Amino acid sequence: MNTISVLLVDDHTVVRSGLKALLGTQSDIAVVGEASSGEEALEAAQEHSPAVVLMDLAMGAGMDGIEAIKQLRQRNPKQAVIVFTTYDSDADIVRAVDAGAMGYLLKDAAPEEIFAAVRGAVQGKSVMSAPVASRLFQQLRNPDEILTPREAELLSLLTEGLSNRDLGKRLFISEATVKTHLAHIYAKLGVETRAAAIATAIRREGMR
């Protein structure tokens, strides 16, 4: 039986310990290294050349998870990277998959799910938590939901708490136009109020 070597990357000590403890119960999986930042991850990957990298996206300071994935994939395309994070933010999922992540697990995943993801990853299978999969599916099914540049601009200002009038002044357009854009934005985001739009915008696009 081939044992699968795993590198853990997370800035939370307890999460690393937990994963180590969990993975340690499986005879075919061995944790060969740990890192608490993107930079450390690259070094550790160089040193241990693990088969699988289990990585949190949100790392306190320095290089973020997405960038780390890109670099890892670039240096060693055989290495499988599995994202292991707390949130299922749309933007993060897309970016992670784009950067070359093989799987996307949420931190409340069951142990079995984690084991399956690690084993699947070395075989080229991509495993993701159910909520993540459904979000990805949604996005693929609904390309309409992409905001136009102007709409994105408005949404961004919206999250600063401006009124329609202020939005108009800021963008040099009439209040009527602002309302039109907003209506389109609401439709695309699947919400009915500006409050919900702000909440959705912040929760689905970065900003955490």
Place this chain on the structure above:
Amino acid sequence: MNTISVLLVDDHTVVRSGLKALLGTQSDIAVVGEASSGEEALEAAQEHSPAVVLMDLAMGAGMDGIEAIKQLRQRNPKQAVIVFTTYDSDADIVRAVDAGAMGYLLKDAAPEEIFAAVRGAVQGKSVMSAPVASRLFQQLRNPDEILTPREAELLSLLTEGLSNRDLGKRLFISEATVKTHLAHIYAKLGVETRAAAIATAIRREGMR
């Protein structure tokens, strides 16, 4: 030497494993139970009567962390509850301290910090991570800007994009009361609209 019994409450399996592994390295600390929800926590506390409860505030479904703290404190005031969570949201900190939490640690805390908090808690000392402490300090310096627990609760729901009507239903109060609370919140935050309040709340409190 007295060993300190600890109950872990977190809906993430890996976090529980991690804490268990970390605390297991200390000869004077013993994990006597685990729970993954507020309800389970109350049961487990009943069964094991631990000296310290280490609890995540954000629990997926059912009872939230704050409510769990209140009930734990009510049933056994000698028990020390330490909050162990990912974010340092102003509202959460205030509410947790109010509910009777003895300490407030962030999940990226160093192991030593966690040990110190557990040992301190049984002696009646309250330990908190530096960022948390600084936020609390800020709030004490600016008493006008402190939201009441109820207001904080409202603000938190507000950031989910709910309407006044929905807020009322969720909190079992009339729309009139919701508007009163909102008016107070706006005054304290120094904003005029709900959109600005949401934006401010998210940018100044946790949720990143």
Place this chain on the structure above:
DNA sequence: ACCGGTATCAGCCAAAAGGTGGAGAGACCA
């Protein structure tokens, strides 16, 4: 030359939110 997407603007109406002022109940503290 036509069509689809984007950006701009208007008017009308209903719903939601915000401002003002007032008020009672319960908790806590001096």
Place this chain on the structure above:
DNA sequence: TGGTCTCTCCACCTTTTGGCTGATACCGGT
């Protein structure tokens, strides 16, 4: 006991938002 804080509720009024319909104009690709 009196004062303060918090939470709850009400009525009235103004402003803001959102839903709907419709319009003009520019750009790019077929």
